[in-house]
Amino acid sequence: MELLDIGIKFILIVVIFLISLVVAMYSTYAERKVAAFLQDRVGPNRAGPFGILQPMADGAKMFMKEEIIPTRANGLLFIVGPSLAIMTACIGSAVIPWGQPIQIGSRIIDLQVTDINVGILYIFGVVSLGVYGIMIGGWASNNKYSLLGAIRAASQNISYEVGMGLSIIALLMITGTLSLKEIAEQQHGWHWNIIRQPLGFIIFLVCAFAETNRSPFDLPECETELVGGYHTEYSSMKLGFYLFAEYINMFISSAVMATLYWGGYNYPGMDWVAAHVGPTIAPLIGVVVMFAKVFSFIFFFMWVRWTIPRFRYDQLMNLGWRTLIPLAIANIVLTGVIMTFFK
Amino acid sequence: MEPLSNKRKVLDFKPLNLLERSYLPEIAKGLGITMKHFFKKDVTIRYPEQKREFSENFRGQHSLKRDEDGKERCTACGLCALSCPAEAITMTAAERQPGEENLYREEKYAAVYEINMLRCIFCGLCEEACPKEAIYLDGDIVPTDFLRKDFIYGKDKLVEPKLNQ
Numbered sequence: 001m002e003l004l005d006i007g008i009k010f011i012l013i014v015v016i017f018l019i020s021l022v023v024a025m026y027s028t029y030a031e032r033k034v035a036a037f038l039q040d041r042v043g044p045n046r047a048g049p050f051g052i053l054q055p056m057a058d059g060a061k062m063f064m065k066e067e068i069i070p071t072r073a074n075g076l077l078f079i080v081g082p083s084l085a086i087m088t089a090c091i092g093s094a095v096i097p098w099g100q101p102i103q104i105g106s107r108i109i110d111l112q113v114t115d116i117n118v119g120i121l122y123i124f125g126v127v128s129l130g131v132y133g134i135m136i137g138g139w140a141s142n143n144k145y146s147l148l149g150a151i152r153a154a155s156q157n158i159s160y161e162v163g164m165g166l167s168i169i170a171l172l173m174i175t176g177t178l179s180l181k182e183i184a185e186q187q188h189g190w191h192w193n194i195i196r197q198p199l200g201f202i203i204f205l206v207c208a209f210a211e212t213n214r215s216p217f218d219l220p221e222c223e224t225e226l227v228g229g230y231h232t233e234y235s236s237m238k239l240g241f242y243l244f245a246e247y248i249n250m251f252i253s254s255a256v257m258a259t260l261y262w263g264g265y266n267y268p269g270m271d272w273v274a275a276h277v278g279p280t281i282a283p284l285i286g287v288v289v290m291f292a293k294v295f296s297f298i299f300f301f302m303w304v305r306w307t308i309p310r311f312r313y314d315q316l317m318n319l320g321w322r323t324l325i326p327l328a329i330a331n332i333v334l335t336g337v338i339m340t341f342f343k
Numbered sequence: 344m345e346p347l348s349n350k351r352k353v354l355d356f357k358p359l360n361l362l363e364r365s366y367l368p369e370i371a372k373g374l375g376i377t378m379k380h381f382f383k384k385d386v387t388i389r390y391p392e393q394k395r396e397f398s399e400n401f402r403g404q405h406s407l408k409r410d411e412d413g414k415e416r417c418t419a420c421g422l423c424a425l426s427c428p429a430e431a432i433t434m435t436a437a438e439r440q441p442g443e444e445n446l447y448r449e450e451k452y453a454a455v456y457e458i459n460m461l462r463c464i465f466c467g468l469c470e471e472a473c474p475k476e477a478i479y480l481d482g483d484i485v486p487t488d489f490l491r492k493d494f495i496y497g498k499d500k501l502v503e504p505k506l507n508q
Contacts, residue, residue, distance in 0.1 A: 038377045042387045202367075307377040308370060323365075 013113055016093050024247035025055040027298060031247075034302040062240035070233050074140040081137025082234065082241035088130040089248035095119040096255045097181045099265045099287040103279040111283060112181055119180035120168060123256055124161070127211055130249065131157040134213075134220060137242070138230035149229030152313065153220035156210055159320040160217075164207035166328035170200045170335040171260060180256075184264035189271065192263035199331045201261045203324050208257060210320070212249045215305035219313060254297030258290060265290040402465045404482030405458055407502040410448055415502060416477035419453035426472035431462035449475075456501060460485045460494040 029044065029051070036043030044051035069078055099111035116122055131153055138150025174196055175183050187193055194201050210217040221229030228234075231242045258264055265286035274282035311319065362368055388395050397403070408416050419436035437454035439447045446452075470479050488494055 034381075037381045037385075040380055040383055040385045042385055042389070045389075303374060303377065304370075307373045 008109055009113065012109075012111070013094075016098070016113060017090060020090060020093050020248050020251055021244075023251045023298075024244050025059065027247040027250065028058065028243070029055050030298070031302050031305075034299065035306045038303070038306045059240070062237050065236040067236040067238070068233070070142060072142045073233065074142070077136050077140035078233075079238070081133050081135075081140055082238045082245070083133075084136060085130060085133025085245040086241040086248070088126050088133060089245040089252065092123060092126045092249070092252040093255070095122050095180050096252070096259060097184045097264060098290055100283040102283040110181075111287065115179060115181040118178045119183075120172070120178045120260075123180075123252075124165065124168075127249075127253075128157070128161060130211075130245070133242075133245065134230045137234070138220075141230075141233035143233050145226045145228070146230050146232045149220040149222070149226050149232070152222075152226075153213065153230060156213070156217060156219060156316060156320075159317060160207045160210035160324070163203060163320055163324035163328050164211065166325060167200045167203035167207065167331065168260075170328070170331045171197050173332070173335050173339065180259055184259050184266065187263040187266050189266060190263070190268040192261065192266070194261045194263075197261065197331075197335070199327065199334075201257075203328050203331065204257065204261070206319075206324060208253045209301070209304070210316075212253050212301075213246060214250065214301055216308040216311050217316060218305075218310060219316060222310060224310075250298060250301050251294065254294045254301070255290075257297055258293035262293050264293075402467050402480035404460075404485050405463075405469070405478055405480050405496075405501055406482050407453075407456065407498065408477050408479060409503060409505065412445070413505045414444075414446060414448040415452060416448055416475045417453050417456065418449040418451050418475055418477070419456075420451075420474065422472040422474065423469035423478055426468045427463075428466060428468060429462045429464045431459045431464075432469060433457050453498070456498050458496050458501065460496055461491060 032054070033043040033051075035041075044054040047053040047057045069075060094113040095116060097110075097112040097115070101108045101110050103109075134153040135150045138146040138153070141147070171183075171193060172178065174193065175186055177183060177186075183193075209215075213220050219229075220226075221231065223229075226232070231239055234242060265283075267286070267289045270282070270286065273285060277285070410416050419434055421434060421436075424430075424432040424434060433455070434453045434457070435455040436451055439450050439452055465480060467480055485494075
């Protein structure tokens with residue numbers, strides 16, 4: 001029985017890993033399609049019907065390309081950079097609850113790789129590690145543009161982690177737990193945290209954009225100023241890893257936002273559905289709901305990217321330190337006051 | 344100073360209020376605009392499968408015309424080559440032999456007629472110059488190729504096919 005449990009966990013890990021990779025792959029396709037539609041264009045439509053095989057073609061291209069390591073670059077760190085970026089991006093998914101425990105036969109399986117009681121802290125830790133991939137890669141390239149990109153990435157992530165952490169504190173005051181599983185369970189039905197924490201969500205959303213280096217906060221790879229930013233010197237699959245890491249980060253942060261604020265796998269009327277379809281199908285519907293929320297967030301990320309121009313560096317710092325952090329602190333105070341007087 | 348046009352607009356730089364400083368309403372407005380475009384029909388013409396209609400007087404690839412009996416109209420007078428500002432046309436004249444009356448309309452014809460499509464500027468002066476109405480730029484866009492020599496089109500590509508074939 002022990003062995004079976006380990007086997008099930010192993011299968012779950014592999015499935016989630018594959019899902020994040022496939023989602024990341026098709027996010028590149030979706031990004032181009034969304035960009036095209038928002039600009040009255042067509043987008044990739046040559047590889048397969050509607051260009052659906054475009055990610056495969058891109059992947060094959062990435063693998064076939066010549067691998068260049070600049071002579072003056074630090075050889076070891078040059079390879080460690082993208083590896084670290086993709087690794088930290090992939091392990092973030094371990095604590096996210098994808099659905100309610102599913103019942104197959106007499107066995108109940110958690111649709112979550114591991115439920116650690118400091119789930120949010122784990123996510124924060126992994127996200128903070130992610131910037132090391134960018135920093136190391138940018139520094140090891142021995143190129144001033146890469147270094148500037150790396151510096152920007154580091155300062156941006158540090159600034160916005162503060163705001164993100166503070167915005168989460170107000171949420172934790174309500175939930176009283178750090179475990180993502182318990183937070184998801186508390187939002188049963190329509191009791192989503194967004195209703196009680198709208199301001200906190202907006203702060204978290206803005207910080208998530210900054211943490212994943214997505215436009216309008218994509219200064220580390222700002223093409224107009226820094227050639228390619230931290231990945232200027234990278235080619236072949238090492239570049240692919242950086243791009244992949246960005247998309248996986250987007251997927252994970254969408255899942256975190258869906259879990260923390262938008263009810264995760266919960267949806268109105270889930271009890272009625274669960275009573276009618278049984279304990280095997282109902283969690284699967286929850287998983288579908290969860291992924292629908294995640295994909296909506298991914299779409300939102302892309303929608304924003306093709307709408308809003310990039311921030312200037314001083315504006316970025318202004319927004320982070322002088323707007324978001326005071327707002328987050330005010331949100332904490334407000335939440336505390338409301339909790340004291342209305343409970 | 345008098346404004347040159349009535350398009351002048353006086354801007355006043357007021358400090359932004361709190362709502363404007365939060366960027367959020369403007370961002371929402373921008374997102375609304377892009378979303379409107381999301382549902383708009385795209386204007387792209389999917390080129391190789393779908394072609395834009397050319398205008399009536401579009402000048403494309405040249406064709407050497409035949410008359411109603413299928414004889415080549417060109418008499419190798421050389422006026423087209425002379426008129427060509429890009430010097431894209433060369434030809435070699437030859438005399439019609441007895442028995443070739445069904446092939447060429449006049450006693451003299453072009454044995455070799457070449458247009459360098461890389462030199463041609465599609466100005467249409469050759470069709471203006473032609474006294475025999477033998478050359479017209481009524482074809483399609485000249486297709487791409489890999490080698491320069493393949494852009495020199497001879498009679499095999501230029502003479503229009505016979506009507507009854």
